[in-house]
Amino acid sequence: MGLVQFSIRRLLMLVPTLFGLLLLVFIIARVMPGDPVRLALGPEATQEQVQNYRHQLGLDKPFVLQFVDYVGGVLRGDFGQSLRTNRSVSQDIASTLPPTLELVVASLIVAALFGVPIGVLSAVFRDSWLDNLVRFVAVSGVALPRFWLAIILQITLGSGLGLFPIIGQTSVPIHHITGFDTIDALVTGNLRGFASVLWHLTLPAFALGLPDAAQLARLIRSTMIDVLRKQYVLVHRAYGMRPYRLVARYALRNSLTAALTLMGMVLGALIQNAFLIEVVFSWPGISAYGAAAVLAKDFNAVVAVTLVIGVVYLTSNFLVDLLYGVVDPRIRYQ
Amino acid sequence: MTSQATQAFSAERPWYRARWLRRFFRNRLSLVGLAMVLVVIVAAIFARYLAPYPGDAGPSVHFANTLQPPSLAHLFGTDDVGRDIFSRVIFGARFALLYPVVVLGIALLIGIPTGLIAGYWPHSLVGNLILRLTDVFLAVPPLALALAVTVAFKPSLATAMIAISFTWWPWYTRLIYGETRRVTQEAFVEATEALGQKSLKVMFKHILPNIVSPVVVKATLDVSFVILLGASLSFLGVGAQEPTPDWGAMIARGRLYLPNQWWVSTMPGFAIFITVTGFNLLGDALRDALDVMD
Numbered sequence: 001m002g003l004v005q006f007s008i009r010r011l012l013m014l015v016p017t018l019f020g021l022l023l024l025v026f027i028i029a030r031v032m033p034g035d036p037v038r039l040a041l042g043p044e045a046t047q048e049q050v051q052n053y054r055h056q057l058g059l060d061k062p063f064v065l066q067f068v069d070y071v072g073g074v075l076r077g078d079f080g081q082s083l084r085t086n087r088s089v090s091q092d093i094a095s096t097l098p099p100t101l102e103l104v105v106a107s108l109i110v111a112a113l114f115g116v117p118i119g120v121l122s123a124v125f126r127d128s129w130l131d132n133l134v135r136f137v138a139v140s141g142v143a144l145p146r147f148w149l150a151i152i153l154q155i156t157l158g159s160g161l162g163l164f165p166i167i168g169q170t171s172v173p174i175h176h177i178t179g180f181d182t183i184d185a186l187v188t189g190n191l192r193g194f195a196s197v198l199w200h201l202t203l204p205a206f207a208l209g210l211p212d213a214a215q216l217a218r219l220i221r222s223t224m225i226d227v228l229r230k231q232y233v234l235v236h237r238a239y240g241m242r243p244y245r246l247v248a249r250y251a252l253r254n255s256l257t258a259a260l261t262l263m264g265m266v267l268g269a270l271i272q273n274a275f276l277i278e279v280v281f282s283w284p285g286i287s288a289y290g291a292a293a294v295l296a297k298d299f300n301a302v303v304a305v306t307l308v309i310g311v312v313y314l315t316s317n318f319l320v321d322l323l324y325g326v327v328d329p330r331i332r333y334q
Numbered sequence: 335m336t337s338q339a340t341q342a343f344s345a346e347r348p349w350y351r352a353r354w355l356r357r358f359f360r361n362r363l364s365l366v367g368l369a370m371v372l373v374v375i376v377a378a379i380f381a382r383y384l385a386p387y388p389g390d391a392g393p394s395v396h397f398a399n400t401l402q403p404p405s406l407a408h409l410f411g412t413d414d415v416g417r418d419i420f421s422r423v424i425f426g427a428r429f430a431l432l433y434p435v436v437v438l439g440i441a442l443l444i445g446i447p448t449g450l451i452a453g454y455w456p457h458s459l460v461g462n463l464i465l466r467l468t469d470v471f472l473a474v475p476p477l478a479l480a481l482a483v484t485v486a487f488k489p490s491l492a493t494a495m496i497a498i499s500f501t502w503w504p505w506y507t508r509l510i511y512g513e514t515r516r517v518t519q520e521a522f523v524e525a526t527e528a529l530g531q532k533s534l535k536v537m538f539k540h541i542l543p544n545i546v547s548p549v550v551v552k553a554t555l556d557v558s559f560v561i562l563l564g565a566s567l568s569f570l571g572v573g574a575q576e577p578t579p580d581w582g583a584m585i586a587r588g589r590l591y592l593p594n595q596w597w598v599s600t601m602p603g604f605a606i607f608i609t610v611t612g613f614n615l616l617g618d619a620l621r622d623a624l625d626v627m628d
Binding site: 280 | 467469470473476477478479482483484485486489558566569570571572582585596603607611615618
């Protein structure tokens, strides 16, 4: 099967899953006890005001009709109104999704930048002090609660040594075009803004990405050790190929397939742990928005955030699947 | 060959000489993990006797003693209402261990029957329905879905547990589904079917005992994930509430006093770290000892 056919089939398979997710979260959000409208309007609102607002939001209709209305809205990109921010949820998501994607990508880079070389070194210098250190850090790294690591980084590198800002996304105003601060700063030639964004991004990206770097290093190490034992590696070594070339061109490439499998899991971990990191660093992303929406019982926002995170998560898994073929040409799409 | 085979399956071998136990105890890291887990369990059971100020686990207030740094009298310092953080961390072990017990209990209760059914009748309508349903639940990372579930309830420890259970069972359905399909192809299942055993009996009496190992290993490895997830929900404010000495909730509350009164937030974090590391080492060791592939 060709790449295009494979992609289309996989994407079509996502549609019923996403529809199921929408229905599931919609049911959860609409069966909640306690009146979110009353909560939003406050205790002083009269019964009539509450009724009017319910009518305005369509909450007085039967459940099935509410769902049909909602799905119709979602297909037009309308997720209803937020009870907390009083803006349309679509607007809120459009402004909060880019910062989260920036954070997740930055963390992925941190994870790969540290995880891959450390894993390789650990395998090449097996059982050395470096290898032992890596194994120790890898085991404990998984056990670190990210929100706690984030707080420790804030206390030490942030307010303790004053090296990094501890909250927010930038201290230099940036003219928004795409919503991605890094891109917008570069496009508008705002180099000071770009530097400020990277500066603010450092601690959150490390808090989010470092535990996964440890995971990644552990996996790369174990697959590299297997690969380095293979006969073709021995043959190349016997022919006198330099160790660097051997590792970089032959051994590493063959252990990347396994690393990609983990990368899919890493992405899931990054997306869900962004909830904690964004709250700690007051990062203006969709996860912090979602966490606030849950606390405020802002059901339209909760449904939308869950759905958007599902789309991001499933799409990234799909991209990882596509990458398998790039890394390992032996793999056929089916 | 015969003698080896009879030895391996000998009924006379006492349980404490089982091969997997010997493999388990040969690994030094598994002993470290076991020790860490035992410390947490002992702390949970004997909290009342181990905690220097057992009264501080609840809503007590000591205004003369607020936000004291760590000292000999208060090893981890005191919090914003003067309670001994060390005592609260010890009591917190109870709640930390309650999460995996409840969540994994519910997950297995749902996961075992659904997984067996989907694996035994993979082409049936019900089997397909179960699998598609797990797809839906697995379309979002667990924390995101659990967070969404909590919107339907008041924030509490029970809410957090329900929300995590809600997201956790599909993993077991999937695992048991896969294992059931594998075992169903084996000759002994065919034989029991040919002898006219009822399907339910085949599933629960013949298939289930043969897939216990991977399920046990997954459950052990999951303990740490569930503890982390529970702490995360409490940290975000939708789980355990004051005055429950939940580690995640304690860290969240301590954030108000950062960076100067750093001990309020950081001390409970060490407890999470030790507990989760312990269960991770134990799970890894168990996986190696029982020789279960990932």
